[in-house]
Amino acid sequence: MRTALAMEWEKLRPVHKTSRTIALAIALAVSVSALVALAVASSASHMSAHDRLTFDSVGISLEGVNAAVLAVAAFGILSITREYATGMMAVTFLAQPARLRVLGAKLLTHAGVAGLAGAGACVAAFAVGQTLLSTGGLATGWSAPQLPAALGGGVVYLILVCVWGIALGALVRTSAAAIIMSAFLLVVAPILVQILPASMVQQASRWLPSQIGVQAMSAHHDPHAFAPWTGLAVLAAYVAITLVAGGFRMVRREP
Amino acid sequence: MIEVSGLTKRYNGRAVVDDLSFEVRPGVVTGFLGPNGSGKTTTARMILGLTRSDAGVATINGRRYHDLSRPLCELGALIDSGGVNPSRTAVEHLRWLAAANDIARSRADEVLAIVGLDSVAGRKVGGFSLGMRQRLGIAAALIGDPPVLILDEPINGLDPEGIRWIRGFMQGLAADGRTVLVASHLMSEMALTASALIVIGAGRLIAAESVTDFVERAVSSVRVRSPQLDELEIALSVEGASLWRDGDALEVVGLSIEQIGVTASRAGATLFELSPQRASLEDAFMQLTCDTAQFATRRQAS
Numbered sequence: 001m002r003t004a005l006a007m008e009w010e011k012l013r014p015v016h017k018t019s020r021t022i023a024l025a026i027a028l029a030v031s032v033s034a035l036v037a038l039a040v041a042s043s044a045s046h047m048s049a050h051d052r053l054t055f056d057s058v059g060i061s062l063e064g065v066n067a068a069v070l071a072v073a074a075f076g077i078l079s080i081t082r083e084y085a086t087g088m089m090a091v092t093f094l095a096q097p098a099r100l101r102v103l104g105a106k107l108l109t110h111a112g113v114a115g116l117a118g119a120g121a122c123v124a125a126f127a128v129g130q131t132l133l134s135t136g137g138l139a140t141g142w143s144a145p146q147l148p149a150a151l152g153g154g155v156v157y158l159i160l161v162c163v164w165g166i167a168l169g170a171l172v173r174t175s176a177a178a179i180i181m182s183a184f185l186l187v188v189a190p191i192l193v194q195i196l197p198a199s200m201v202q203q204a205s206r207w208l209p210s211q212i213g214v215q216a217m218s219a220h221h222d223p224h225a226f227a228p229w230t231g232l233a234v235l236a237a238y239v240a241i242t243l244v245a246g247g248f249r250m251v252r253r254e255p
Numbered sequence: 256m257i258e259v260s261g262l263t264k265r266y267n268g269r270a271v272v273d274d275l276s277f278e279v280r281p282g283v284v285t286g287f288l289g290p291n292g293s294g295k296t297t298t299a300r301m302i303l304g305l306t307r308s309d310a311g312v313a314t315i316n317g318r319r320y321h322d323l324s325r326p327l328c329e330l331g332a333l334i335d336s337g338g339v340n341p342s343r344t345a346v347e348h349l350r351w352l353a354a355a356n357d358i359a360r361s362r363a364d365e366v367l368a369i370v371g372l373d374s375v376a377g378r379k380v381g382g383f384s385l386g387m388r389q390r391l392g393i394a395a396a397l398i399g400d401p402p403v404l405i406l407d408e409p410i411n412g413l414d415p416e417g418i419r420w421i422r423g424f425m426q427g428l429a430a431d432g433r434t435v436l437v438a439s440h441l442m443s444e445m446a447l448t449a450s451a452l453i454v455i456g457a458g459r460l461i462a463a464e465s466v467t468d469f470v471e472r473a474v475s476s477v478r479v480r481s482p483q484l485d486e487l488e489i490a491l492s493v494e495g496a497s498l499w500r501d502g503d504a505l506e507v508v509g510l511s512i513e514q515i516g517v518t519a520s521r522a523g524a525t526l527f528e529l530s531p532q533r534a535s536l537e538d539a540f541m542q543l544t545c546d547t548a549q550f551a552t553r554r555q556a557s
Contacts, residue, residue, distance in 0.1 A: 003355055007351055007352075007355035011351045069462035083340070088339060094305070094327070095326065095352055096355055254300075254306055
């Protein structure tokens, strides 16, 4: 396993796409958080006392992290699909014939990078969000009691999405198909759910990965949704199922 | 040493490789010859554990590929000129391979120098010509300094200078005492490079012997020229030869040079030429693969 990890790390290190993906994720998180915070702060004068009391300063500041999710998913997906597309996967298996070990090494290295990028994105988004929210007197600052859980939830959410991307890549093998599937799950599904009868929307949307992510990073919990860590456990179950299917396909099917 | 025994692969019920057994010995370049689609690449991929066999085993110095702890140090393979992420540089590609098998990082630069790519080590592979990619693939095969090499169509995409280089290079590897198996559909190339042959057709073994033995097995004809060609033709036919006219000459099959000479003398024919026509590797290949194709059809019919 040590050499498999060394191999994946050496693959990851020089490719500028890695740093570009991470930079993109952080930039997306920061800019979307800034926009949302700016919009909220500018209308702060119209907020009632009750609104101010229930205002989720942490959640709004971390709003942008939801935008970074696709970049992180693509990072996971491309780590596998690019190898299949270029025929490099066969060379990888020549160097490391135990395919599940290769998959495991990919998961660990990429999850590590996604975790660091996720932490950077969450902290940067929060810092920028708070600065802008403070112009409307809506900042809660670094001492907010819910902050550690929200930041941790955000990082775990991004790590799970990255692992899901790798699992999807192993399952479908082509970049386009895997990216469309992840975009469907993360972006299109929340829109489609709105078509359901009003009574079912909340029941259904608690199962959505995007909803789980929002809940993991908010300070005030929607009673209809899963609790943050329950939601992440549900997401982890999705990831595990995809991973088993992807691992099976990787071992069974050629190359 | 590569040992293949009873190797079989079926796709949709059709055997692409059919109960194939052979040995590849160290010290010589062994050509793995067969027409396109005869199962060479599938066989190579089964030896390398990339394709699952339906029956039989392939071992490298007695062990299956999956059981090698540092496979790149036991067997180097060139499977196709792809296999490289185009946004990576040549040296980066070799470094992750080195890392995968605990090989020193500096070895990446060494093998680039061996294949003559040291000047482009830091360039992205996406800008490489087919010939440069082929050289990079060979560098990758050498990264673990393996005693066994499998090269699938190594001269694809190489320019004449590159072809000459790789011929000498493969012979040098064999002279070092390594086992070198070179799959190719180019018989003329194998005639120049290989001294042993494994010939397959439709997934079955046709021959496993030295190049000279293989060529000798092919039917050779004798070319005869004479002013009394008509008389000679009748006399030779009576002796049991099969023959055909080729301009002002006769091509004779089935009689030795001595027998033809004696027959000509008895018939009172003057000979202007009596020369054995050596079959080329290509002729030998065509004759033998043709036979197996007919054999296969007959077997299916019965």
